Amino acid sequence: MFSSFSYPPLDLSGDHHIHTKLCNHASGEMEEYVQAAVANGLRSMTFLEHLECGLIYEQQIWLTEELFCQYFEEGFRLKKQYAGQIEVRLGVEIGWNALAADELLAVLARFPFEHRGLSCHFYFDGSRHLNMLSSRQEHIDALSAVGADKVLDAYFASLIEACAVIPCDKLCHLDAALRHLPGIRLNARHHEQISQLLELMRGKGIALEVNTSGYAVRPLPYPAPAIIRQAADIGIALIPGSDAHHPQQVGRYFERLG
DSSP, X not given: OOTTOOOOOOOTTEEEEEOOGGGSSSOSOHHHXXXXXXXXXXXXXXXXXXXXXXXXXXXXXXXXXXHXXXXXXXXXXXXXXXXXXXXEEEEEEEEOOGGGHHHHHHHHHHSOOSEEEEEOOEEEOSSSEEETTOOOHHHHHHHHHHOHHHHHHHHHXXXXXXXXXXXXXXXXXXXXXXXXXXXXXXXXXXXXXXXXXXXXXXXXXXXXXXXXXXXXXXXXXXXXXXXXXXXXXXXXXXXXXXXXXXXXXXXXXXXXXX
């Protein structure tokens, strides 16, 4: 359907969404990702480790402040060691939680993040947080019980709220919520929310991430080409990222964006 889609110009010389084992759901040392990026001929890369606060969730899949200290210590070493080969940036993926906004802002003020990506991974059902991007059947079933339309309404409303509160450089994987729910579709209300979100991003100078991890689960990136075109048409900058969780995934599927 989108095989003939022509993507707006993208600088594919850098991968700007990379995780490591520090987040507890990826594998590989930071240096292994740097080496992979150099081997792939990239000129820049951005680590984008997870920051979440105030979640009621059974597994820690984000960095603590202690881990962020380790992250910067190793990251500064790598920046120095690989200077001249590749630009290494130390960023953060901020998971929005309205009930922990002050805590999120406090952590952001504490560390010298060079690139800030904004996302929302969790839906609060009143007693716990459900991971909207998880492939675990337990979460898929629980979110299905709430109802896809209701969850997506809350998801896009959360992103609109987050963009108004959190200082950030880009919005990550905009339409990735409920990615493992069979037959998921956006309705007219969701498209209205996306248009509102994009206008807010344009006004604040927030870029849109083109996240190639989408190709691993569907024949499209996150977000879908129509949303990418809508963003580009109103002057929103586009930033590519692989959402790598293993060194071999650095720059994955970038050739499909050329």
